[in-house]
Amino acid sequence: MNKIDNLVKILDRLNKGEPTQEVRKQALELVQDISPLELSMAEQKLIENGLHPEDLRNLCDIHMEVLKGELEKLKSRVKSGHVLDTMIKEHEEILKFLTKLEELNVRIQKMNKYDESAEEFNKLIYVIDNIIQAENHHQREERVLFAELEKRNITGPTRIMRMEHEDLRSRKHSIKELASKVKKMDFSDFKEQLNDAAKYVVFNLRDHIFKENHILYPTAIDSITEGDLWDEMKVKCDEIGYCPFTP
Numbered sequence: 108m109n110k111i112d113n114l115v116k117i118l119d120r121l122n123k124g125e126p127t128q129e130v131r132k133q134a135l136e137l138v139q140d141i142s143p144l145e146l147s148m149a150e151q152k153l154i155e156n157g158l159h160p161e162d163l164r165n166l167c168d169i170h171m172e173v174l175k176g177e178l179e180k181l182k183s184r185v186k187s188g189h190v191l192d193t194m195i196k197e198h199e200e201i202l203k204f205l206t207k208l209e210e211l212n213v214r215i216q217k218m219n220k221y222d223e224s225a226e227e228f229n230k231l232i233y234v235i236d237n238i239i240q241a242e243n244h245h246q247r248e249e250r251v252l253f254a255e256l257e258k259r260n261i262t263g264p265t266r267i268m269r270m271e272h273e274d275l276r277s278r279k280h281s282i283k284e285l286a287s288k289v290k291k292m293d294f295s296d297f298k299e300q301l302n303d304a305a306k307y308v309v310f311n312l313r314d315h316i317f318k319e320n321h322i323l324y325p326t327a328i329d330s331i332t333e334g335d336l337w338d339e340m341k342v343k344c345d346e347i348g349y350c351p352f353t354p
Contacts, residue, residue, distance in 0.1 A: 110141055114149040115156070142329065146322060151263035177321045184328055190252065190340050191324050193353065197244045198316045200352040205309050207234045208282075212305040221294045228289060235282045238308070240350050245272045247344045248319075252327060255340060259330055264323050271315045278308050 117134045138146070178195070185192045211231050218225070249272065253265040282304045289297050331337065 110137060111145055111149045111152065113137055114141065114146075115152045118149065118153060119156070119158075142325075146326075148261075148263075150267070151261070154263050154266065177325060181320070181325050181328065188341075190247075190337060190344055191328060193344070193349070194244065194248065194252075194324070195320060196354045197241070197350060197352070198320060200350075200354070201238065201241050201244075202313065202316060204234050204237050204352075205312055208238065208305055209309045212301060212309075216298055216302060218294075218298075221289055221297070223290070228286065231286045232283070235279065235286060237352055238312075239279050239283060240352070242276075243348050243350050244353075245276075247347050248272075250347060251340050251343045252323075255331055255336070256323075256327060261326060261330060264318075264326060268315070268319060268323060271311065275308065275312055275315065278304055278311075282308065 114134070114137050117130060117137060120130050121134060141149075181191070182195060185195075207230070211227055211234060214227050215231070218227075221228075249269060253268065256262075256265055282301065285292075285297060285301055285304065331340075
């Protein structure tokens with residue numbers, strides 16, 4: 108049995124709720140010896156076997172534990188201006204906005220009432236606007252990078268990433284909507300809804316970025332080996348456009 112089949116078998120046991128510690132240990136040992144491309148193939152096999160994409164998060168969680176240095180390796184493999192170089196740099200900017208959103212939420216949760224003169228509310232709109240304006244980043248991923256991977260039958264990871272993009276789009280817009288109607292809301296209700304939405308977006312978008320940086324992008328660089336194809340992809344990305352914060 109090859110590594111992919113082994114991993115599929117172990118992850119299937121994890122998802123069926125078998126005693127986690129021993130199975131998790133076996134999965135960790137396997138994942139340490141598996142490439143991002145092999146991991147993608149294991150994910151795909153699980154989906155073909157009837158596993159819901161949402162349940163693949165077990166796999167992502169396990170892989171995260173052994174991927175600490177992978178991003179630096181990837182950065183060293185792409186030159187400035189490469190499609191992935193730009194996407195990684197945009198991720199760094201999005202992560203900064205997520206930290207600001209997290210900090211603003213903490214400050215707003217400590218307030219007893221809405222104060223129009225408090226800077227936090229204008230800052231909240233500015234920060235969430237920037238997070239929403241990452242849409243061109245997601246469009247380039249979906250229409251250029253994911254599309255190219257899917258032509259190569261790598262569909263498991265891209266399916267999960269598309270699903271997460273869709274989920275996060277509506278959550279981000281819900282924060283914008285809340286921020287725009289705070290004056291008309293009961294402040295306790297506003298705080299509760301903001302707290303739920305902000306924590307959800309911060310946690311899940313950070314998690315999403317980690318998976319793209321450490322699993323999807325390395326899979327792309329390993330499987331799309333034609334340099335001229337990356338140049339063609341760059342032209343398509345230029346046509347879609349970039350974000351206000353793209354370096």
